[in-house]
Amino acid sequence: MSNTSTDPSVAQGRFSKENIVAYIIALIAFGLLAYGLVNLNNWRLTSPEQSAEARVARESDLTKAQESNLYERQFSAAEQAKAQYFRTGAIYLILAAIAYFISRRWQAWRKIFSEQMLYAYAFLIPPVGWILYLFAYPTRGDPVRKVIRKNIGIMSLALIAGAVAYYLVFLLQAYVVSPLGNQIAVNALLVGVFNFLLAQQIPQLIGVVVGAYVAFRTRDVRAIAVAAQLVVLAIVFVVFNWLAGNAIIGIESKGLSATDFTFLRLTAGFDISESLLDYDRNSTYGRAFTVGALNTLLVSVVGIFMATILGLVLGIARLSRNWLISTLARSFVEAMRNVPLLVLLFFLYAAVLLQLPRRADTLNMLGGRILLNNRGMAFTWFKATDNFNAWIPFLIIAVIVAGVLWYLRKRTIPTTGRPAFNFFYIVLGFALVAGIGIFITNPLIIQTPYIEGLNYAKNDDDSWVGLIMSPEFAGILLGLVLYTGAYIGEVVRAGIQAVSKGQREAADALGLSQGQSLRLIVLPQALQVIIPPLTNQYLNLAKNSSLAIGIGYPDLFAIATTTFNQSGQSVQVILMIMASYLILSLSISMIMNWINSQVQIKER
Amino acid sequence: MTTATNIEQAYEAPPRSEVGVLGWLKRNLFGSVIDSVLTIISVSLLVWLVPAFLNWAFTTANWASVTTNKIILMQGPYPQGETWRVFFSAGIVAIMAVISLFVYKTDNKRLRQTMTLVWVASPVVLWYILAGFENSALLPKVDYSRWGGLLLTFVLAIFGIIASFPLGVLLALGRRSDLPIIRWLSTAYIEMVRGVPLITVLFMAQVMLPLVLPADARVPGMFRAMVAMALFSAAYLAENVRGGLQAIPKGQSEAAEAIGLNKFQEMYLIIMPQALRTVIPPLVGQFIGLFKDTSLVAIVGLLDLLGIGKSILSQAGFLQAQKEVYLFIALIYFVFSFAMSSTSIRLEKKLGVGQR
Structure with missing residues (x-):
């Protein structure tokens, strides 16, 4: 592509109005071209006869239908393919005619069309494209034109050979391969390959190959670039289309659909052990999925918070001058980093948390503030009273006060270079307003857990007394925190070590205290190094939360798997899982990128 | 000469508290008040935990759960x-x-x-x-469904890295390509795979692979897991290789063009050898990660080392042996991963990667 810029006629009015309009039209034309491609190959995706057939198959014997389906369809497919071939050809003809008209009319447009579109035609639909090319671009010295004229004989032969090969494969498939069935192991593969070749219409493939050959013979970098991309696109498309076609046949023969999301409104019928929302077995699949997504979010957010603290402690401990502390931290980090997370989770859950004493012998720590048994852990925690809503206005005012103080503090920086007052006053302002609110409205009470009957006690409104963690939640949380904490510890250590020694020495020379040197000199610089790998660790933690399924915590993935097992809706469930994790990952990286942009040195 | 000896004599011997065992203790354990407190806390923790652990390991622990099943742990239902x-x-x-x-x-x-x-x-x-x-x-x-234990773990890891290598290199090149369609396709693949957990890819392979292949093709569960590991690993490998490619100065490819090499020769002879050399450490790290990640196939029902360990726990007599079995499995993973990472560190120092 580097040659494009050296071509003076293109380089000249590159951004002129004409050119831009031409590019837009070219883009639309390319879209239509892609549309034509799709139509050419996806007879399986769209044909109404096929879905009618599948409906019949559903009603009759399934296995029998599945067998007959595949082979009978090949015959009707050949007919359909022919029809579509001509239909797509017509689309190309119209497009090419427009291109021809425009290129004859305006030189600037012609350049673009000749380079982008006509190459594409020439390479993808050989017979039509070549002839059009010869007409549409009648310059004598044009390299593509030369090659086409020189090779038109051999290329036509290749096309005919392709068509012959197509029908040969077709006959072999119908009379030799498919009657043999699965008797020979290799045959399964052969059936696959033959189905592939038939479904994708060999002439088309050969056309692409020959087109690419033409492009390479021109020795024109621009032509080769366009052709190479089109070939890759065609291959990706053909493979994907083949896979999707198979999947749709398989799914429809089971009487299901691949695109129908209405099952989310059906009753789920399974229980979920812990949920942040109201949920019971009569709720819908959609509700169940939301519950799972929230559980994943909960584990990820709490896990990220706790792992960061553990990581900071470990990172600083590893750099400690105290040999014992640094050795212990290093051993811990090495142990965590060299054992799979799933093994750690199984160990924590089955060998530690479930082996805690039974209810009758519940462990009691800190004078009853923490209870441990094999039904879970209980902590003393806050509970919102009925007055909680009355406290919210105070919180809002507190935030506003903090914001105003923040602004006042920053205001002097441009003139004097230092903030007007200590950061501490902002915290104080916030705490003061929020504290007065607590004093007046009494929004929270502290509850200490205790055991009542078979399990921990509950309040009248069916919420737990205190904070209760099930062994499953505690297991996944602990596992993620220990594992990711170890990695974050390494990130923190590397970040601190990356700050050059001179910086610290300079701080010492200026007479800063140890704390000041760490807070003002080392950490701000270390943060710039730490945050990008830290983002990776956060992403890993969020993704690894999917291992919760191994110990029975109902996270997004676990519930989606149950949904799949019950409803059989494979494609939709997988799409939903992947979309959810992608959204989670993207959100984390967006937040972290924003933080990263805040800590980086701002160069003006 | 004489002045030198005089100077030497002028020095006093260092105080006893600064050298020898005492000096080491003072410097490394009791450097400050906080250090001393931390040391005392951790020593008392160790004194409490280590004997308790040793006591458990040598008296209470039921190691028969591991010893009677050692062959099964190694090879599964082979x-x-x-x-x-x-x-x-x-x-x-x-x-x-x-x-x-x-x-x-x-x-x-x-x-x-x-x-x-x-x-x-x-x-x-x-x-x-x-x-x-x-x-x-x-x-x-031997039917593929009977491969298991440590054997399966190794087969998955080694196949995963071998198969993902060419794909990963191609994706890395694709992502750096000048051709927009190829660049977009590679980027989309890499970012999509890196955005989802491995377990979803494994699940997809178990559920979707039989579906997207023709109805007659039967794919053993082991192969499905292999495909998933390779496709997943390739995306991460591509990012590592891309890092290496970015580290090669532009002059190298310009020089290659100047002496008349074509694009392929330039990649194969000039760029790739240098790029791959710089990414040996992350590649080893990735291989260790892949080795550890093979344990996830236990969730989709394969009997790898972890899967087989889980099934041992349902044998009569070993129902309560979770600690023993999982510790042993953790130890095996630890030994191999640790050996690989320390070998790679030594290799790195020997090759002087990073110093170039």
Whole structure:
């Protein structure tokens, strides 16, 4: 592509109005071209006869239908393919005619069309494209034109050979391969390959190959670039289309659909052990999925918070001058980093948390503030009273006060270079307003857990007394925190070590205290190094939360798997899982990128 | 001379509290008040925990859960009569490793190349020893569903890295390509795979792979897991390789163009050797990660080391042996991962990667 810029006629009015309009039209034309491609190959995706057939198959014997389906369809497919071939050809003809008209009319447009579109035609639909090319671009010295004229004989032969090969494969498939069935192991593969070749219409493939050959013979970098991309696109498309076609046949023969999301409104019928929302077995699949997504979010957010603290402690401990502390931290980090997370989770859950004493012998720590048994852990925690809503206005005012103080503090920086007052006053302002609110409205009470009957006690409104963690939640949380904490510890250590020694020495020379040197000199610089790998660790933690399924915590993935097992809706469930994790990952990286942009040195 | 001795004599011997054992203790354990407190806390923790652990390990622990199942842990449900094939394969690898220790130190280039060739060919040979042949008396066919234990763990990890390598390199090149369609496709693939957990890819392979292939194709669960591992690993490998490619200065490719190499030669002879060399450490790290990640196949129902360990816990008599079995499994993973990472650190120092 580097040659494009050296071509003076293109380089000249590159951004002129004409050119831009031409590019837009070219883009639309390319879209239509892609549309034509799709139509050419996806007879399986769209044909109404096929879905009618599948409906019949559903009603009759399934296995029998599945067998007959595949082979009978090949015959009707050949007919359909022919029809579509001509239909797509017509689309190309119209497009090419427009291109021809425009290129004859305006030189600037012609350049673009000749380079982008006509190459594409020439390479993808050989017979039509070549002839059009010869007409549409009648310059004598044009390299593509030369090659086409020189090779038109051999290329036509290749096309005919392709068509012959197509029908040969077709006959072999119908009379030799498919009657043999699965008797020979290799045959399964052969059936696959033959189905592939038939479904994708060999002439088309050969056309692409020959087109690419033409492009390479021109020795024109621009032509080769366009052709190479089109070939890759065609291959990706053909493979994907083949896979999707198979999947749709398989799914429809089971009487299901691949695109129908209405099952989310059906009753789920399974229980979920812990949920942040109201949920019971009569709720819908959609509700169940939301519950799972929230559980994943909960584990990820709490896990990220706790792992960061553990990581900071470990990172600083590893750099400690105290040999014992640094050795212990290093051993811990090495142990965590060299054992799979799933093994750690199984160990924590089955060998530690479930082996805690039974209810009758519940462990009691800190004078009853923490209870441990094999039904879970209980902590003393806050509970919102009925007055909680009355406290919210105070919180809002507190935030506003903090914001105003923040602004006042920053205001002097441009003139004097230092903030007007200590950061501490902002915290104080916030705490003061929020504290007065607590004093007046009494929004929270502290509850200490205790055991009542078979399990921990509950309040009248069916919420737990205190904070209760099930062994499953505690297991996944602990596992993620220990594992990711170890990695974050390494990130923190590397970040601190990356700050050059001179910086610290300079701080010492200026007479800063140890704390000041760490807070003002080392950490701000270390943060710039730490945050990008830290983002990776956060992403890993969020993704690894999917291992919760191994110990029975109902996270997004676990519930989606149950949904799949019950409803059989494979494609939709997988799409939903992947979309959810992608959204989670993207959100984390967006937040972290924003933080990263805040800590980086701002160069003006 | 005399002045020098005088100066030496002028020094007093260092105080006793600064040298020897006492000095070491003072410097490393009791440097400040906080240090001393931390030391005392951690020593008392150790004094409490280590004897308790040793006591458990040598008296209460039921190690029979591991010792009676050691063959099963190594090979899973692989037929008992064919166990020798697993150990034979392991033996071949061990012998090859010992021979290479000597071969790669010699100056004989021919010998070294032969050894490399043997290493490259070995996975195929070992595969056939383990999988066997139809109607063979010596090496009867072993069904893929019967591969398990540590054997399966290694097969998955090694296949994963071998298969993901070419794909990863192609994706890395694709992502740096000037051609927009190729760049977008590669980027989309890499970012999509990196955005989802491995378990979803494994799940997809278990559920979707039989679906997207023709109805007649039957794919054993092991192969499905292999495909998933390779596709997943390729995206991460691509990012590592891309890092290496970015580290190569532009002058290298310009020089290659100047001496008339074509694009392929330029990549194969100039850029790739340098790029791959710089990314050896992350690649080893990735391989360790892949080795650890194979444990996830236990969730989709394969009997790898972890899966088989879980099934041991349902044997009568070992129902309460979770600590023993999981500790043993953790130890195996630890030994191999730790050995690999320390070898890579040594290799890194020896090759001087990063100093160039």
